[in-house]
Amino acid sequence: MRDLAGGFGYLLAGQRWVLRHGRWLGFGLLPGLVSLVLYAGALIGLGYGADDLTAWATPFADDWSSPWLGLFRGFLTALVFCLGLFLAVITFTAVTLLVGQPFYESLSEQVDRTEGGEVPESGLTLAQELWISARDSLRILGRVLLFGILLFALGFVPVIGQTVVPVLGFCVSGFFLAQELTSVALMRRRVQLTEQLALLRRRRMLALGFGVPLVLSFLVPLVAVFLMPGAVAGATLMVRDLVGDDAEQADEQEQGQSQDQGQTQAQTQGQSQGGRPQGQAQAAGKRLSA
Structure with missing residues (x-):
């Protein structure tokens, strides 16, 4: 629970940061506005065409009597739109980050600069x-699609499909949304995608506390655009602490291993030194008895 609250705290801290630095708030809104127009058009098109899509996909139900035909296809239409909305929430951040890469890169660097310490640069x-951002986004999208298909299939299960599946959907969306946002700061630190995912899995509740509230807020029109700059700032603040904690843990493990090795060497030397006189005494005893 503390990690969940901590993740939400980073999200709030990021929003406070951009409000204190108003110029960066306006600077970070531009990519979101461009992406919003694109996604709004796509979702409107899906809303108008989802019923035709389900009718085309279920020709076997054409002869069903009323009201079963309407209920069945209406349910499928709602599922198709929900799946489209699920993918839109996930991919919106990836597309916005891709469109606004220079904007969010500069914003993330400014957060590091104002918070003190080293300002990492990718050197790319x-x-x-x-290219790396687009490639990683496609790899994440593949994972999301697998989860989406599984959740879509589970949506047909009575009770579970209407209760557990939506919660799981929000958790999956929140985790990968957190990954997309932290990738800006992590890529500057030359942390690869597999390492990014491993880092967030170790602090899964922290990632969910950061990402799930964003997913819920992104369901409200225009909110995603205004929260994106603060989300990038909050993700950078979270990365600063995550990478610092990992470095401290690595140092502690190295120190512990070196201490264990030192103790092992000391015990080995003690045994070898203690064994030599005993062996010599036994040899002397044998010569006297002879």
Whole structure:
């Protein structure tokens, strides 16, 4: 529970940071506005075409009597739209980060700069950063699609499909949303995608506390656009602590291993030193008895 509250605390801290630095709030709104227009058009098109899609996909139900035909296809239409909305929430951040890579990169650097300490730089060109961002986003999208198909299938299970599945959907969305946002700061620290996922899995509740409230707020039109700059700032603040904690744990493990090795060497030396006189005494005893 403390990690859940901590993740939400980073989200609030990021929003406070951009409010204190108003210029960066306006700077970070531009990519979100562009993405919002694209996604709004796509969702409107899906809303108008979802019923035609379900009718095309279920020709076997054409001869069903009323009201079963309407209920069945209406349920499928709602599921298709929910799946589209689920994918939109997940991919919105990835597309917005891709569109606004230079904007959010600068914002994340400014957060590191104002918070003190080292300001990491990836050393990559803009083209390389865009390529890595697009490649990683596609890899994440593949994972999300697998979860989405599984949750879509579980949606047909009575009771579970209407209670447990939506909760799992929000958790999956929140985790991968947190990954997308932290990737801006982690990529500058040259942390690869597999390491990013491993880092967040170790602090899964922290990632959910950060990502799930964002997913819920992103369901409200226009909110995603205004929260994105603060979300990037909050993700950077979270990364600063996560990477610092990992470094401290690694140092402690190395120190513990070195101490264990030192103790093992000392015991080995003690045994070897203690064994030599005993062996010599036994040899002397044998010569006297002879």
